[in-house]
Amino acid sequence: MNAIRLDCAIGGGQVxxxxxxxxxxxxxxxxxxxxxxxxxxxxxxxxxxxxxxxxEQMGGKAEGAQTGSQKISYTPxxxxxxxxxxxxxxxxxxxxxxxxxxxxxxxxxxxxxxxxLMGGTHVAWSPPFEYFEKVFIPxxxxxxxxxxxxxxKYGFYPQGGGIAEIIVHPCGALRPAEFLERGELKxxxxxxxxxxxxxxxxxxxxxxxxxxxxxxxxSPKIKVESVNAEGQGTFVFLQANYGNSIAGFSALGEKxxxxxxxxxxxxxxxxxxxxxxxxxxxxxxxxxxxxxxxAEGKSAIRTKKTEHLLANIAVCEKLLDVRFTxxxxxxxKT
Numbered sequence: 001m002n003a004i005r006l007d008c009a010i011g012g013g014q015v016x017x018x019x020x021x022x023x024x025x026x027x028x029x030x031x032x033x034x035x036x037x038x039x040x041x042x043x044x045x046x047x048x049x050x051x052x053x054x055x056e057q058m059g060g061k062a063e064g065a066q067t068g069s070q071k072i073s074y075t076p077x078x079x080x081x082x083x084x085x086x087x088x089x090x091x092x093x094x095x096x097x098x099x100x101x102x103x104x105x106x107x108x109x110x111x112x113x114x115x116x117l118m119g120g121t122h123v124a125w126s127p128p129f130e131y132f133e134k135v136f137i138p139x140x141x142x143x144x145x146x147x148x149x150x151x152x153k154y155g156f157y158p159q160g161g162g163i164a165e166i167i168v169h170p171c172g173a174l175r176p177a178e179f180l181e182r183g184e185l186k187x188x189x190x191x192x193x194x195x196x197x198x199x200x201x202x203x204x205x206x207x208x209x210x211x212x213x214x215x216x217x218x219s220p221k222i223k224v225e226s227v228n229a230e231g232q233g234t235f236v237f238l239q240a241n242y243g244n245s246i247a248g249f250s251a252l253g254e255k256x257x258x259x260x261x262x263x264x265x266x267x268x269x270x271x272x273x274x275x276x277x278x279x280x281x282x283x284x285x286x287x288x289x290x291x292x293x294x295a296e297g298k299s300a301i302r303t304k305k306t307e308h309l310l311a312n313i314a315v316c317e318k319l320l321d322v323r324f325t326x327x328x329x330x331x332x333k334t
Contacts, residue, residue, distance in 0.1 A: 003031040003073060006318060011311020012036035013048045017101045018290055018315045020051055024060065024076040024105035025294070026319060035070045043068040047126070050089040050119065051101030057087060058105075080109040089119030092160035094126035099149065099166050104290060106168035107145050114167045121155045121162035122235050127283060128250045129154075129164055130191065130237040135248035136287055139280070142177040143291045143299075154195055156233025156252075176297035179288070180330070182279040183243020188213070188220035188270070190238040192263070194253075195229035201259045202226070205236050208263025216271060234259070236266045240274065247273055247281040278303050278329060285331070286312050292333040293322050300332040 004023075008015040016032055023030040036042050044052075044067055052065045052072070059077025089098055095117045106113040121129045127136070129151045137147055146169035155162020192206040202224045213220055220238060234253030239246060251266035253259065273281050280288065285303030292299040293316035303309070305326060313324045313331070325332045 003029040004319060005031045005033060006315060007034050008032050009034040009037040011308055011314070012039060013097075014286065014308045015311050015315055016048055017051055017097060018312050019319070020055060020074060021101050021104045022290060022293075022315065022319045023074060024055060025108045027076055027078075028319060029073070029075045030319075031071070031073045033071050035072070037070060043070045044072070046090060047093045047097060050093040050098050054087050054098055054102060055105070057085065058082065080105060080113070082113065083111075084114040084116070086116040087118070089117060090160070092120035092123050092155060092157040094123050095119045095121050095155070095162060095164045096127045096129060096132040099132055099164075100287065102166070103140070103145065103147060103168060104294070107147070107171045110170050112167065112169050114165065116163065116165045118161070118163050119155055120157060120160045121151060121153075121164055122233060122252060123155070123157045124252060127248075128235060128237055130239070131248040131250060131283070134239050135246050135281075135284055138246055139179070139284055139288060140291060143174045143295050144171050145174070145291070146171060154193075154227045154229035154233070156195060156229055156231050159229075159231030161230035174291060174295040176292075176295045176299040178299060179245055179279040179301040179303075181302070182245045182247070185218075185274065186241045186243060188218065188238055188240050190220055190222045190236065191225055192222055192236045193225040193227045194234040195227045196232045197234060199224070199226055201234055201253070204259035205234060205253070205263040208260040209236055209238070209267045210263075212264055212267035212271070234262060236262055238266055238270050240270060245279050247284070249273070249281070276304070282306050282309070285309050289313055289316060289324075289331075292324075293320050295333075298332065298334055300330060302329050303331065305329065305331075
């Protein structure tokens with residue numbers, strides 16, 4: 001089987017995750033080159049290896065996959081055959097990024113699959129669990145993907161230790177979908193949470209977010225929670241419910257970062273999006289590209305053009321006989 005070469009100099013980890021997912025679905029051998037070549041720490045890092053290791057446990061084969069590798073080759077499994085497995089990503093490796101990698105392979109595996117993942121559920125440079133559950137999964141459902149996930153234990157950097165489960169149902173051909181107009185803002189709901197820290201930190205995060213939003217005549221419903229985790233951590237997540245779409249925004253606490261800054265940060269992310277014409281937020285935009293590529297027929301979204309989005313388009317066009325057009329903020333797959 002001749003390998004398809006994918007250049008990961010731009011888009012790095014995203015190119016790897018999308019390439020692994022599509023290669024598994026399409027049963028194509030892939031070689032990844034220049035992995036994160038332009039980053040301060042080039043090559044594979046622990047969080048990028050997690051998806052590779054997960055697919056290896058399902059029968060895939062990866063050569064050269066180790067920390068710091070800038071080139072690996074991947075041969076997908078001939079058949080994914082399990083009912084339920086548990087995967088330990090290790091420390092605070094992102095649970096949701098591994099879910100991204102596995103979702104399409106599991107959806108096209110022909111049977112219902114359950115995967116329990118242990119690692120980081122709320123860590124930097126990855127969507128928090130709430131985003132994956134409440135924003136991405138409902139959007140993917142419009143293409144015909146059926147999945148549900150649950151959070152059993154939170155995991156923050158650096159301890160990790162979070163536990164989440166995803167159940168993926170078999171699907172047939174994906175149907176096209178459009179996200180061009182988000183519609184009227186119906187409501188905003190969210191959570192401000194802290195683990196193994198004084199509850200007043202979560203309260204301060206909430207108050208700071210509310211201050212920013214109420215000033216713009218927006219009144220969200222934000223609940224405060226103390227959550228179960230091995231280590232310490234805080235976060236705020238906001239879910240914006242529009243007439244035609246859902247958007248999500250988050251911010252993480254860290255040592256030396258005032259609680260007020262966390263609340264302000266997440267509020268500003270929402271306000272920037274709400275003041276734009278985009279139908280889906282920038283993170284959802286790039287995550288929908290592989291679904292658009294696999295769906296039969298025309299799909300289109302209105303979103304922010306980012307490096308990750310363009311990198312995902314390049315991967316999809318390399319692995320599939322599809323073409324995308326980018327006209328300002330409108331991305332169309334024909």
